[in-house]
Structures are given as structure tokens and as C-alpha cells.
Amino acid sequence: MIDNFKIESEKDDVCPTCEDMRRVETGTRIETVQIRNESVEVDANVQRCTYCGNFFSSGDEDEATIQKAYRKFRERRGLLQPEQIRELREQYGLGQRAFARILGWGEITIHRYEAGSIQDEAHNDTLMLVRDADSFARLYEKNRKTLSRSVSQKVDEHLIPLMRDRQEKYFVEYLASNLNEPADLIISGNRKFDLERFESVILYFCGKLDHVYKTKLNKLLWYYDFITFKHLDRSATGASYVHLPLGPVPDNYDFFLADLIRKGSLEANEIVFDVEKGVTGEWFKAFQKPDLDLFSDEELRFLDQVAKRLGDMGARELSDLSHGEDGYAKTKKGEFISYEWAKNIRLFT
Ligand SMILES: [Zn+2]
Numbered sequence: 201m202i203d204n205f206k207i208e209s210e211k212d213d214v215c216p217t218c219e220d221m222r223r224v225e226t227g228t229r230i231e232t233v234q235i236r237n238e239s240v241e242v243d244a245n246v247q248r249c250t251y252c253g254n255f256f257s258s259g260d261e262d263e264a265t266i267q268k269a270y271r272k273f274r275e276r277r278g279l280l281q282p283e284q285i286r287e288l289r290e291q292y293g294l295g296q297r298a299f300a301r302i303l304g305w306g307e308i309t310i311h312r313y314e315a316g317s318i319q320d321e322a323h324n325d326t327l328m329l330v331r332d333a334d335s336f337a338r339l340y341e342k343n344r345k346t347l348s349r350s351v352s353q354k355v356d357e358h359l360i361p362l363m364r365d366r367q368e369k370y371f372v373e374y375l376a377s378n379l380n381e382p383a384d385l386i387i388s389g390n391r392k393f394d395l396e397r398f399e400s401v402i403l404y405f406c407g408k409l410d411h412v413y414k415t416k417l418n419k420l421l422w423y424y425d426f427i428t429f430k431h432l433d434r435s436a437t438g439a440s441y442v443h444l445p446l447g448p449v450p451d452n453y454d455f456f457l458a459d460l461i462r463k464g465s466l467e468a469n470e471i472v473f474d475v476e477k478g479v480t481g482e483w484f485k486a487f488q489k490p491d492l493d494l495f496s497d498e499e500l501r502f503l504d505q506v507a508k509r510l511g512d513m514g515a516r517e518l519s520d521l522s523h524g525e526d527g528y529a530k531t532k533k534g535e536f537i538s539y540e541w542a543k544n545i546r547l548f549t
Contacts (some may be wrong), residue, residue: 204229205248205255215249216256223250233269236319240269240276267316279324282314287329287444289314292340293358297352302343303330305502323479333362363460372459376451380438389435389539392440399460400490401503406466408507414457414482415446417516419522422448422537423547424506426527428499430542436499443531447522451536457484464488481515509547521547 203516207227207251215222224247231244244265257265274281280288284446289299289310296310303310303326313319319327330336344352376395378386398421406412412420421439428436441448450456460466473479489534492500510518522528527541 205246207248210250213247215252217252217254218249222379224248225250229255231265234494235268235273237268238276240272240365242268242272244268262469270316274318275522279319279329284318285310285319285327286314288327289541291358292336293354294351298347298355301346302336302340303327304339304343333359333366336507336530338361368459368462370396372455375455379452380440386475386538386540387440387536388438389429389542390433391428391436391438392436393440393478394494395456396491397494398439398456399465400492400494401427401437402457402460402484403465403486403490404471404492404503404513405507409511411483412485413515414484416513416518417451417484418453419447419518420506420510421450421453423510423545424503426539426542426545427506428502430545431502431541432498436495436502441537443528443529443533443535443537447519448528448537453495 205225205227206229207225209226211224211226212221213224214220215224226245226247228243229246230241231246233240233242242265244257246255246263248255271281273279277284289296292299294302295313296485297307300307300310303323305323309323313323330339340355340359344355347355373395376398377391379393380391401421401424402417405417421437422441425435425437425439425441428434439453440451457466457468461468465486467485467487468482469485471481471483473481495503510521513521525546526540526544527537530541
């Protein structure tokens with residue numbers, strides 16, 4: 201053990217063995233702590249008396265050594281650390297007692313765990329489970345009668361946005377996985393809708409170009425998918441486009457935009473053009489890099505070309521441009537625009 205002692209400094213202090221003032225070395229040494237039949241080695245802060253050679257440490261130092269060993273033990277066993285338990289509890293707006301009650305545990309159990317006691321495995325399993333808002337909500341429903349009205353109101357305030365977030369996420373995933381199935385040449389351009397590609401193209405345009413307004417973004421997406429289809433016989437994102445008054449718009453596009461905003465990948469900025477008439481516009485800025493590895497070199501070349509050729513155009517100009525395309529001119533309001541019209545796109549010819 202003495203071999204492990206790393207001296208950091210020296211001072212005059214009382215040696216508990218000699219019971220007298222001595223020259224004392226301060227430093228660390230490796231100690232083994234037994235936790236549930238397991239040996240955990242940690243660096244412990246200790247002193248050594250240079251006169252009698254004995255090691256000693258304060259109560260605080262012993263406690264710190266134990267806590268260090270506990271942390272290592274929890275890490276090894278995949279147990280939550282005290283601060284993770286506290287964060288979990290605070291996520292639901294709960295005090296320690298109320299949280300313990302919802303979990304059906306003794307009142308001071310959570311207090312003990314947050315203060316550093318090691319939780320048993322079954323309790324840890326429950327804690328891991330209630331990190332998921334749905335699982336927590338089920339336990340909460342079961343035990344909410346044990347809570348005061350003000351406490352359950354506070355939990356509701358925290359829980360409802362968490363659940364809504366989850367539901368929106370599931371909804372968008374469900375929507376994306378059920379769009380254009382099976383892939384239909386006419387409306388999806390030979391590709392099943394691919395959410396990752398679709399989001400990446402949005403992030404690409406909104407990262408590369410300034411002030412990308414909603415109408416403009418729709419046109420950029422449409423041109424990109426149709427030009428890609430024209431040359432490669434397959435669309436880039438699998439999105440379907442609908443004929444709307446201001447031009448072609450990706451089907452269900454608002455949900456996917458909202459999802460990007462919810463995730464913090466995209467920021468929406470509203471601008472008021474005319475206060476009296478209440479005319480507003482929204483432009484987007486990307487806060488996440490697009491995943492360009494998803495695309496082939498040719499697909500990336502078209503993406504770059506669309507950004508270069510159309511990126512500087514205003515929404516009005518782009519809208520007029522798209523109105524002149526056969527895909528738009530030969531369809532009616534509300535109809536899907538067939539990818540078969542891609543061959544007539546006049547841009548890049
Ligand atoms: Zn001594």
C-alpha cells in the first residue's frame with residue numbers, strides 16, 4: 201500500500217497515533233472499497249505522519265472516498281448517478297417525497313439516493329423506465345390520489361408538454377413511413393418518401409441561402425425533386441407535390457417543418473410586411489448540418505445547381521417561374537403533380 205502513496209504536499213499537523221504535532225505528508229493512495237461483495241479501487245486522499253509512518257484521514261475524506269467508489273460502482277453496474285435521479289425528478293416538477301410516492305416507495309427513498317446511497321437494482325429499473333414520459337404517466341395516474349392538488353397541478357404542467365412532444369414525434373414518424381407506400385412513379389417519383397433526405401434538403405437550402413421564405417422553400421424543393429427525376433428517373437426525396445395557388449407544395453409539408461422546428465434543427469422567423477392588412481411571412485434558418493452522405497454525387501450536383509440558379513430569386517419570381525411549368529399549368533388546384541411532367545421542366549436545359 202505504501203508504494204501507492206503519492207505525496208502532494210507537507211504540513212505540520214496533529215498525528216492521531218502520536219497524539220502530538222508532527223510533520224505530515226498529504227497525498228493520495230489507491231484504496232479498495234467493498235460494495236455488495238465487489239471490490240472497487242479508488243484514489244483516496246490521505247495523510248501520513250513522517251514520525252510514526254501511520255496513515256490517517258479525516259471523516260470528510262473518508263466520505264469522499266466512499267462516494268467516489270459508489271460512483272465507480274454505479275457506472276460499472278449501469279445504475280443512475282444521484283444527479284441523474286435528481287434531473288429525472290425535476291423533469292416532472294416533483295419534490296423528493298412526491299416522486300417517491302408516485303413510484304410507490306418509502307418517503308425518504310429518493311432523498312437517500314440523491315444524497316449518495318446506492319439504489320437497489322429493482323428501484324433502478326423503475327427509474328430507468330420512468331425516464332420515458334408515457335411510463336411515468338401510467339404510474340402517476342395510478343398514484344396521483346396520494347398527492348396534493350397543488351403538486352399534481354405542477355406535475356401536469358411539466359408532463360403535458362413532454363407527452364405532446366412525444367406524440368408529435370410519433371405522428372411525424374408515422375406519417376413519413378406511410379406516405380407514398382408503395383412508391384408510386386406518378387406522385388413520388390419512383391421513391392418511397394424518405395424523411396431523412398427530405399429534412400436534409402430543407403436544412404441544406406435553409407443553411408446555404410439567406411432568408412428562405414416558406415413559398416420559396418416549396419419551389420426549391422419542387423424544382424430539386426423534379427430536376428433530379430428528369431435526369432435520374434428517380435426523385436431525390438420521394439415527396440409528392442400538390443398544386444396550390446402559390447405553386448407546387450410538398451404534401452403534408454407543414455408537419456415536417458414543424459418537426460424540424462420542434463427538434464431545434466430549424467428556426468422560423470416571422471416578418472410583418474403590412475401591419476394594417478396583417479400580411480406576414482415566415483423565413484427559416486437551419487441550425488443543423490444536412491446529412492449529405494445520403495445523396496449520390498449526381499444528386500448533390502443538382503442540389504447545388506438549384507441553390508445557385510434559384511437561390512437569389514424572390515418568392516414572387518419563383519412563383520411565376522413555377523406557374524409557367526407544364527407540371528403546374530396542366531394540373532388543377534388540389535391535384536398531385538405527376539413526376540411525368542418532369543421531362544418538360546425548362547430550367548437547366
Ligand atoms: Zn505519528
